[in-house]
Amino acid sequence: MGKVHPSVVILTGAGISAESGLRTFRASDGLWEEHRIEDVATPEGFERDPELVQNFYNERRHQLKTVVPNAAHRALAELEQGWQGDFLLVTQNVDDLHERAGSRSLIHMHGELHKARCQRCHGVFRWEADLGAMTPCPSCGAHGELRPHIVWFGEMPLELDRIGEALERCSLFLAIGTSGNVYPAAGFVRMVPRQARRIELNLEASMVAGAFPEHRTGPASETVPELVRELLG
Numbered sequence: 001m002g003k004v005h006p007s008v009v010i011l012t013g014a015g016i017s018a019e020s021g022l023r024t025f026r027a028s029d030g031l032w033e034e035h036r037i038e039d040v041a042t043p044e045g046f047e048r049d050p051e052l053v054q055n056f057y058n059e060r061r062h063q064l065k066t067v068v069p070n071a072a073h074r075a076l077a078e079l080e081q082g083w084q085g086d087f088l089l090v091t092q093n094v095d096d097l098h099e100r101a102g103s104r105s106l107i108h109m110h111g112e113l114h115k116a117r118c119q120r121c122h123g124v125f126r127w128e129a130d131l132g133a134m135t136p137c138p139s140c141g142a143h144g145e146l147r148p149h150i151v152w153f154g155e156m157p158l159e160l161d162r163i164g165e166a167l168e169r170c171s172l173f174l175a176i177g178t179s180g181n182v183y184p185a186a187g188f189v190r191m192v193p194r195q196a197r198r199i200e201l202n203l204e205a206s207m208v209a210g211a212f213p214e215h216r217t218g219p220a221s222e223t224v225p226e227l228v229r230e231l232l233g
Helices: 014-018 043-048 050-064 071-082 097-101 160-169 185-191 220-232
Strands: 008-012 087-091 106-108 111-118 124-126 146-150 172-176 197-202 214-217
Touching (some): 008 071, 014 220, 050 111, 050 146, 071 087, 071 097, 071 220, 087 160, 160 185, 172 185, 172 220, 197 220
Parallel strands (some): 172 197, 197 214
Antiparallel strands (some): 111 124, 111 146
16 A cells, blocks of 8 residues: 555634735724724625725735735745645635745635625626726626625635535644634634644734644744745655
């Protein structure tokens, strides 16, 4: 029989993107880029003022063009390329920095800034340009039905079944730059097999740090490349 290679699941959060210059989603004052979360990250906020919400995400897309992947993003792409077993990277981030660094086996559980979704036909489209409150859907032609392909508060994260299956069979779980207070992602560490190796990499202990036997403290751009070098030998 051939050698059985270990499988890895990696969860990344806002901390990894913050090192590229993107502000984290959950600021301590409850604001995201000076806006109340309720106004720009809920279905109710979109229903109330679609133009405000579209403009907010248009600005986030513009901001993405001003930043580049950092050493942590690049190291994870390198790990994927060199890893012999199953590999899955799950990110809570809506930016495209992982893709730009070279990651391919990737799930954006909270959606993507560079995609739009139609509320009428449910089509999902790659979207680089600005979205307006009345932009027509490229598939069904409906006006006023396109929204950012972002999972807002009160909505179900994407691809949870696929993520759950990967977690249940993984032998290595890494959590990088996550606060541990956003569920269901904060509960992922409890879903991996008991014998799996679990490592948290963060600037400080997360809310679920007790579930991780190993910790690497410091900037992701330093701790992640160092760990990847160890893992790839």
